[in-house]
Amino acid sequence: MKIETFVLERFFAKHEFSAQYLLSSSDCESLSMSELLNMADAESRGMWKDLRLGYTETPGHPALREAIAELYKGLSPEDVLVVVPEEGIFLLMQALLEPGDHVVCTFPGYQSLYEVARSIGCDVSMWAPDEAQGWRFDVRELPPLLRKNTRLLVVNFPHNPTGSLPDQETYASLVELVRQRGIPLFSDEMYRFLELDPASSLPPACEMDPRFVSLGGLSKSFGLPGLRIGWVATRDRGILDRMSRLKDYTTICSSAPSEILALAALRSRDRILPAQRARVQENLRLLERFFDSHSRCFQWNRPQSGSICFPRVEIVEDTFLFCETLVKETGVMLAPSRMFHYGDRHVRFGFGRDDLREGLERLSGYLDRLAGP
Numbered sequence: 001m002k003i004e005t006f007v008l009e010r011f012f013a014k015h016e017f018s019a020q021y022l023l024s025s026s027d028c029e030s031l032s033m034s035e036l037l038n039m040a041d042a043e044s045r046g047m048w049k050d051l052r053l054g055y056t057e058t059p060g061h062p063a064l065r066e067a068i069a070e071l072y073k074g075l076s077p078e079d080v081l082v083v084v085p086e087e088g089i090f091l092l093m094q095a096l097l098e099p100g101d102h103v104v105c106t107f108p109g110y111q112s113l114y115e116v117a118r119s120i121g122c123d124v125s126m127w128a129p130d131e132a133q134g135w136r137f138d139v140r141e142l143p144p145l146l147r148k149n150t151r152l153l154v155v156n157f158p159h160n161p162t163g164s165l166p167d168q169e170t171y172a173s174l175v176e177l178v179r180q181r182g183i184p185l186f187s188d189e190m191y192r193f194l195e196l197d198p199a200s201s202l203p204p205a206c207e208m209d210p211r212f213v214s215l216g217g218l219s220k221s222f223g224l225p226g227l228r229i230g231w232v233a234t235r236d237r238g239i240l241d242r243m244s245r246l247k248d249y250t251t252i253c254s255s256a257p258s259e260i261l262a263l264a265a266l267r268s269r270d271r272i273l274p275a276q277r278a279r280v281q282e283n284l285r286l287l288e289r290f291f292d293s294h295s296r297c298f299q300w301n302r303p304q305s306g307s308i309c310f311p312r313v314e315i316v317e318d319t320f321l322f323c324e325t326l327v328k329e330t331g332v333m334l335a336p337s338r339m340f341h342y343g344d345r346h347v348r349f350g351f352g353r354d355d356l357r358e359g360l361e362r363l364s365g366y367l368d369r370l371a372g373p
């Protein structure tokens with residue numbers, strides 16, 4: 001199999017573990033083992049204590065699948081396959097797509113959402129939002145993108161990297177369109193539960209149609225990327241069966257300790273998620289003040305959801321060079337838009353971490369030196 005380099009992941013590999021301030025990470029502040037175990041319910045704590053480190057069931061631990069199914073109306077544990085989130089994208093596309101198929105995907109975005117399809121030999125058309133309209137995705141632009149051989153529409157809301165979230169009406173018309181055309185929807189919902197206004201949350205795709213597939217996971221809103229636990233949820237058992245057979249060639253089954261910790265986290269979601277949302281809301285206020293006082297440097301669209309945003313940088317021509325110099329001189333890491341195949345004028349900010357204030361102060365000092373106060 002030939003596939004292009006995942007440029008954003010390589011950029012993170014280069015800087016993530018040496019930069020002092022990660023101002024571009026998309027995940028929320030991570031929990032420690034002891035924090036998680038302290039809030040775990042008695043049953044999960046007992047399972048943790050008695051855990052034997054054997055292989056686990058390919059579809060996922062039954063109790064974990066049950067806890068995941070509870071996140072979706074009308075789904076049962078059999079409608080869930082536990083995967084590493086990134087693995088879910090890979091397996092779904094391998095299961096559904098053939099060379100010569102056509103795919104439409106939200107763009108800019110997480111590279112695997114279109115790159116895996118391309119590596120299979122699919123032609124991918126991009127559905128891009130309008131920056132001048134606050135990164136709004138316009139559903140009227142979708143019909144001309146669809147073809148007779150369009151086999152999949154891939155969307156990611158809340159959207160990485162812009163923080164865009166369609167309103168309910170827009171989303172309903174998208175769903176109606178693909179239903180009419182008989183095209184399955186693959187909805188990457190990794191940033192679900194980080195909607196800044198909970199009333200704006202979209203219904204998960206897997207609830208809306210038996211053929212639609214939702215991708216979820218604990219990496220972003222729960223702040224538990226180190227568990228490497230995610231899932232694919234759909235009432236289309238045929239897709240799950242094909243993905244399970246392919247999973248035998250990737251991970252076979254999930255890590256036993258991670259499954260139990262994931263169960264504990266899901267059962268404690270009423271404590272974890274409000275705390276993460278509060279941090280993101282507080283950090284967004286810091287960001288607002290930061291962008292207000294640096295309006296000469298950035299053109300900013302306030303994100304509607306999630307823990308990331310994608311401002312345009314006004315004072316440099318090449319944000320890749322800007323980010324490389326910034327991290328070298330100040331220890332502050334931002335991700336340039338080149339890592340999203342989206343030119344050299346934007347950067348991605350992430351605002352889910354505890355040390356955002358200190359990182360922004362360091363960045364402010366650098367910008368003042370570069371552009372004048």
Ligand SMILES: Cc1ncc(COP(=O)(O)O)c(C=O)c1O
Binds near residue numbers: 087110156
């Ligand atoms: C939109 C989106 N989907 C999937 C993933 C993959 O998640 P993970 O890194 O936990 O496998 C990410 C990670 O950044 C993401 O942003």
